[in-house]
Amino acid sequence: MTVAHSVRRPLGAVILAVAGLFALDALVFRTGFYTRILETESTTGVFERILLREQQAQPWYGRNLVVTLGDSRFAYYPRVANQQTATTGLAFRHAGVAGTDVRAWYYMLRDLDPTRERYRAIVLGVDDYDDEDGAYDIGDDLATLHYTAARLRFSDVIPFTLSFDDRHARWEAFRGSLLKGIVFQRDILAFLSHPQKRLANVARDDGGYEEWTYGYNAPDSNVVGLKIDWSTFTAVIPPGNAELADHINRFILYRPKPQTGKRAAFRRKWFGQLLDRYRGTPTKVVFMRLPRGPIPRPDNLVRKLSSSIREFSSRPGVLLSDEHAFESLETPELFKDGFHLNNAGCARFSVMMAQEVAKLLR
């Protein structure tokens, strides 16, 4: 008996088993079967819920629908923006997800607008038009894998993997985009622990997510009393606000770092890919610099080596809002923490944003 003879059956079985594994994974995680019962407050759960909400909302609006995408800093009230419809002629929907970046927005838009003709405009909210490397390397942020896990297709595995620089991040991205159960593991274990509670949460959100989010109001709190001395990189924090102190120290009071160009490359790749998708379509893509914070970093601390976004503005169909359009909102009275507008800030920004977009699209 030869080794080849002995190996034939088990080898065939192993190949069949691997195929079976992919079939099982696809059956559970690529058909939407499991996606429907994801924990509603998990990263993937929130991303999926927002995507579903926006897909369901599309038929309610006409041809002048504008979708906005951004992270948690793109905080506005679509209901307030839509009160301006009579003057702007536009309807706004927000598909932004806290914690996401343009890599996640790309996959969100791909499934939100498969025909590339659903929206009059896509507004992308960014923190700055300059490509300054910030407090952390956004390109290797694996949170994107968790946000977009349910959206990634087999054809995405290689490009998605290669979009990470770090070897470890690449490996995680590879295996997670190939076998989604790995990404959903914690969610599955939580579901198995309390299945009834999960199903009840899902049913609750299925019923009222649109109403709840459309009517959402940000807190009224503000950060009045916050002062920053940029010469010494120290801050005076209003008493009893440890979270604000943490925000400020980690993400704002960092000294300028040597620029690696990674952020510029990341933006070129993903904004470029997103713009390529809409090339030759009637949909306009608008970049918008958001209100940066209660006390933004002064210009002399921002490394202005390049601006991929300004470069993109030369492309047809790409528009840049006025960089200084919302600077009047950058005060401690209108922010609830180091990054996010409070209720009054959101309300004012909603009106200003709608008018700014309308002005650009005119």
Added chain:
Amino acid sequence: MLFNTTQFFLFLVVVLVLFYTAPRAWRKYILLGASYYFYASWNAKFIALLLTLTAIDYCAGLWLERVAPGPRRKAVLIFSLAANLGFLGFFKYYNFLAANLALALGRPPHSLFLEIVLPLGISFHTFQSMSYVVDVYRGQQPAVRNPVDYALFICFFPQLVAGPIVRARNFFRDLWAWQPPSPDDVARGVFLIALGLTKKMAFADQFAKVANGYFSAVAAHPGALAAWSGVFAFALQIYFDFSGYTDMAIGMAKLLGFHFPINFQRPYLAASVTDFWRRWHISLSSWLRDYLYIPLGGSRGGRWLTYRNLMLTMLLGGLWHGASWNFLIWGGYQGALLSIERALRGGRPLAGDDWDWTYPFRALATFVLALIGWVFFRAADLRQSVQVLAQMFGGSGGHVLLEPWHFGLAALALILAIGEEKWEWFERAIRAPMPVYAAALAVMLFCLEVFGVLDAAIPFIYFQF
């Protein structure tokens, strides 16, 4: 190079390809080279120790065959055993003895300590080596002439660091009359590797997170529920960890044409402590029986001598695991349980295999007794053992450290164990038509995907012994 790493699987694939593409005469050299490379990947310095012990026992075997029965022959045996036990004693027990000696002399416990790193797998390969020398002495095993053959017996990588402890006659039977693995061997080998990996990563490591969390901060988890659940988690961790490792070792050996003995047989289904020890770490239990318990007189010298022999065997078995009072107590506890059980049973045969209405109660009682023993096995020291036991039996309330899905996982394991015990589910899956066999593999892979701990390299427990 842990068995559950990508690096190890690449290594295994390279070894298999080299092994089967090389001319037959080269194959054992390939295995020997691969085994030393595997060992060196942990700590290359101890290769010298491994070679020294290999050389001593190889020479002892040849010498024993040439010397006529009598005091000289015995002296050779004693020299070989002393060398093995000397190395084992120095590396494993020196600091334990030094600490106790220092305490007896009224000095700080660490005053006589040496910076000793325990060579990986020393307890396993010295026991394997000693059994060879004893077998040659007893005339049950011819001395091995070829040093490469003997070196391979000692360092064969699938079982080098954590067993199973393979007997010389079985290993050399496979080596000297090597046959390519049959289709059944390959199917079984692949199945066992997948099963072992699933046991380790999807079961053991999930329970390890709970057990490690509990035992690293016992005081932070007061109450009986926390203590019982922490110990329960460890009981499942150690079983799935060690039996998973063994399954993989047996599976890899099968792919290379070697047949290792079974090491675990669903021990938590045992309905008595005696039955438990016939199912748990079988290669060590049978080693202790053949080379310690029976030479001590076994059960031939009457009731009290039998109890003494059981106690001594289990005490040494406990000490084999590690140099600490905890392991000694664990061994003593097992010896005492075996003796008590024997005394209660009298001359009646073991009722372990009867699945009558009393079986669930007997099995549960045995499991609880095992849990109590695991406290000593896992706790950092005697003080922590007492602390945990006090919580288990005297603590009030507390929180269950396990999530409901942990119990689901345990229930699934129990169902599979009963299925295998009563209806040989795994055996049937291995022999089933290819689609069924492949489906079983696919389910294991899916379990690994969904339950496997992939981001924390939790070492195999028995690698420390």
